[in-house]
Amino acid sequence: MTTHPVLSVDKLSTAFRVERRWREVVRSVSFTIGPKETVALVGESGSGKSVTALSLMRLTPRDSSRITGSVILGGRDLLQLPDAAMRQVRGDEIAMIFQEPMTSLNPVLTIGFQIAEALILHRGMSRAEAEAETVRLLDKVRIPAATSRIHDYPHRFSGGMRQRVMIAMALACRPKLLIADEPTTALDVTIQAQILELIKLLQEEEGMSVLFITHDMGVVAEIADRTVVMYGGEAVETGTTADIFARPAHPYTRMLLSAVPRLGSMAGHPHPVPFPKIDRTTGLPAPPEEIPDTVARAERPVLEVQDLTTRFEIRGGLLGRARGRVHAVEKVSFDLRQGETLALVGESGCGKSTTGRSVMRLIEPLSGSVLLDGEDIMALGERELRERRRKMQMIFQDPFASLDPRMTVGAAIAEPLVINRLASRAEAREKTAELLRRVGLSPDMAGRFPHEFSGGQRQRICIARALAVRPRLIVADESVSALDVSVKAQVVNLMLELQAGMKLAYLFISHDMAVVERVSHRVAVMYLGEIVEIGPRAEIFGNPQHSYTRRLLEAVPVPDPARRREKHRLSNEELKSPIRPLDYVPPERLYREVSPGHMVQVSDSAPPLPVVAAA
Template identity: 70%
Template sequence: MSDVLTSRVSAAGASSSAAEPVLSVRGLTTAFRVDGDWKTVVKDVSFDVMPGETVAIVGESGSGKSVTSLSVMRLLAKGSSRIEGSILLNGKDLLALSDKEMRQVRGKDAAMIFQEPMTSLNPVFTIGRQISEALTCHGEIAKAEARAETVRLLEKVRIPNAASRFDDYPHQFSGGMRQRVMIAMALASRPRLLIADEPTTALDVTIQGQILDLIKVLQEEEGMSVLFITHDMGVVAEIADRTIVMYRGEAIETGATEDIFRNGRQPYTRALLSAVPRLGSMAGHSWPLRFPIVDVETGLRSEPSEVADTVERGAPVLDVRNLTTRFDVLGGVLGRKVGAVHAVENVSFDLAQGETLSLVGESGCGKSTTGRSITRLVQPNAGTVLLDGQDVLTLDTAAMRRTRRSIQMIFQDPFASLNPRMSVGATVAEPIVEHGLARGSEAREKAADLLKRVGLSPDMMKRYPHEFSGGQRQRICIARALALDPKVIVADESVSALDVSIKAQVCNLLMDLQQSLKLAFLFISHDMAVVERVSHRVAVMYLGEIVEIGPREAVFSNPRHSYTKKLMAAVPVPDPARRGIRRNLSVDELKSPVRPLGYVTPTRRYDEVAPGHLVRVDDGM
């Protein structure tokens, strides 16, 4: 397999340029020591990256793509890892270099951007100092000159007011801006190769679009090569000249990105492409549509079916009116209140039994705080939340505890939601026992039935969370949420962290459960393509307020608010023909929701542009 791939890669490189490759990897094999034995996780991988070229390595979690990039940079722990093969960077064999020589290569000849910038930036140093350090450690440069060059780099990556932000700390930047800082740091010594390991996975769709555009522009300006690691085929289509598909540690297919998308030969490649939700695919469908499921071994695809209408049009099961949640901002020597974060401001909507209402928007818009306010995980300042006609905001602790049987929450990170010291069976049975619904063997039987309902085997009950994959852990969280037979489930970014095929399976599970149990879902997400597929209605939030709400088909086919249009324009489309497109999205950060004391929110007015389709006007955006 590897020899065939190598010949294809070499042929592709020769046709694109007669120049020598910037990066040439041959027979890369990486193993880790596990319980005294060596476990191979990357097997005989070979590829080239030519000057000015973008090569994407794509695959799901566990495929070996990130280990491949870390092996190239020699960032794996020496005692517990073993790298074999040949890695030539500008003709220099990286595996033959000493640790000191390798440190000179990192940043100067090759630089790397990681998925989570907050773990890569030192919180106790200013971002200016950290970028300047990347300049000074690779050459003699005066302090004033380093500062000037750092400001130039910050301007190059489109940081507004770059000079004034030199002395800011990482926590003072948004996620998108922190990722821009990481790119500036990576570019400090003008490397010929930039390795970007899932640099946009944790970002909102608009910020992701900005970062992708930025990498394209910088690549053209600097003439550098890019090795891009991702599991998002939409991102691959928009940025990569060539694509390498990895599966279980092997490079199973490689070629020009257009060929991979149009004529993918391997079943796994076709499965990845088929599982990608495409914005606009719901045209003509009145109700949510299940995701197609593709067998990675055979490539056989099960065609999705439309979900039957189970929405009951009577009195809503959940009715939210004028919900307002604010968090105090303290300042001064005495720590007095100087303002407030207006996280949720005068939000109103209802939710029928069997219906899915999706809340969408960027980080900081207030959608997660809305979900937590409804479930009283945070205490709102004002408004009413009627659950089956009862205002949950007026309940005492004991009454609220009983009411939580009717409204449950699924969180984004299933591993953080599960107690690592409790077996899965005990975790699912715990709410049943705590609420006095069953005990002993009866509670265990109900837990086993719930695990079976979400597609897991009852014999897994004795296992612990670390023994499950991310998708399986999310299924466990869903089973736990179902334990009390709730009427409403708040799903807060519950599929955002999952690989595309697992995301499809979990979304299908949620839709099937909704149909069989007539559950109402408040689905919180920033993934517009997924939202379009699972929703009956959609509400778009910006700075704590709903700016547009209506039936899914109306909002997606005829978005009226400028912010809704911006969200949709930023969604990556899995079509290689769009590779040269620039979205020209504004690089401004989301405006601050912090308001001074005494601030009065303007009275908002909404136009009904179609039945049930409301759009905020005179918003001053």
């Protein structure tokens, strides 16, 4: 018996009007989605995958876009429906969830009101019936204490819980098809694993089909029955996910798969190994080159951090009195040697970014010591600190937000040289050209503005600017997490090459465990502001001792469709709050040595910490 597809897309093309000309960004894309089937639309930024999804829903700008082809759902061509009928289809027969839930939720309405609104509009329920159904939906997506939380506003939820709210809203009208556009990209690895498991479970229970849009091939292997690979606005390869992973035919597909970091691939490699360089015509990787040991073990560490503590007061009430404190960083200690990479890993809210900013004194710590080449940074005045910051530079997650949009990139790179009196303006121009070459860009790009570059190129510019003052230490705060998989590989390789050539020390802050395994010499795992495990990379990945470290590693998506049916042992708990009462005294933490340099907190099974509400 032949089953009809839930959705049939034939020769879909989308063009946008740019400067009075039509520019086609999606060209003749065709695919089908069967009942209860998950189809992944995969490709890098700019490949056309999100525009394809918006075109299916007819959500592109009416006056400046043109959609042709056919999109058949339930025997009707969605592209030919009147606007009123299409509005009824959206949310009722097709639902969509986006990458950033906070931009999809109204911040001034409770989440219960927003979900109930869809039920009243599409299913004709009364307000009381809609509220009861909202509680059932929130229970279904595993939001604890759903009855009380329907009256909460979006800002009261974590990123993972907000995405669950969006899924509950999408499920409200029992759609035939769920379109998920990069729904896990902005989430931590453990939360991503929970959301993927939730979507799979709900799909089985509700019997809906899923169109899953992503650039992460590990996620594709976890969730998709079939895969459509997009490149340059075209579908270049379509097939079962198992076939595409086992026998990729198109060079671009092979390139995507080759660039995926695989957990465990570094076993037997004592030092960081760059990603293999990919031949863009064949998509095949060259053998990776192992970087020689660059760590200066005999010398004093570049950075020595002892008992670093950073807290933020929470104020409330009419008089703005302190009501509690965020214990963001609590007695953190580590050192970092020349030519070494120490990775700080953990979920959002664990304190790793605050640690990096506290080391730089971009945030003022409460106590502790930070020695840079033996000098206590904490004891310096403002002027001396500004001078010492030449030795330590920071690369942030979002390169566009780090660059002045009104300043050419050449001026942005030259500025620290001129301000620190390291070069005249003429010399700074010459050094800027040299730095652009060093990070793989052309010197003639110096006259362009940040918006004229891709995300990967902008991050290279930020690296060039950080290198301008010849630092000893670079704090890289999620510096590759926002990049596509192949661009991420290129930027990581660049950082490793620069480290080998300039003996740089990196404090590499990340939640991407597969990338951390490839780039780091040592790893420190943070949870609720504390380091719970620290040691050589091979020990942390090969012999994890703390339950939280094991949880992080178990949540990493495996790019192997054969393991798709395996159930992950995942907790649906959110990261506990680091907010404590004013009189809270942190317990003394003890560590045991598992092997040389490998320390784990023995208070793994400590009683729950007291928590106060933020309000």
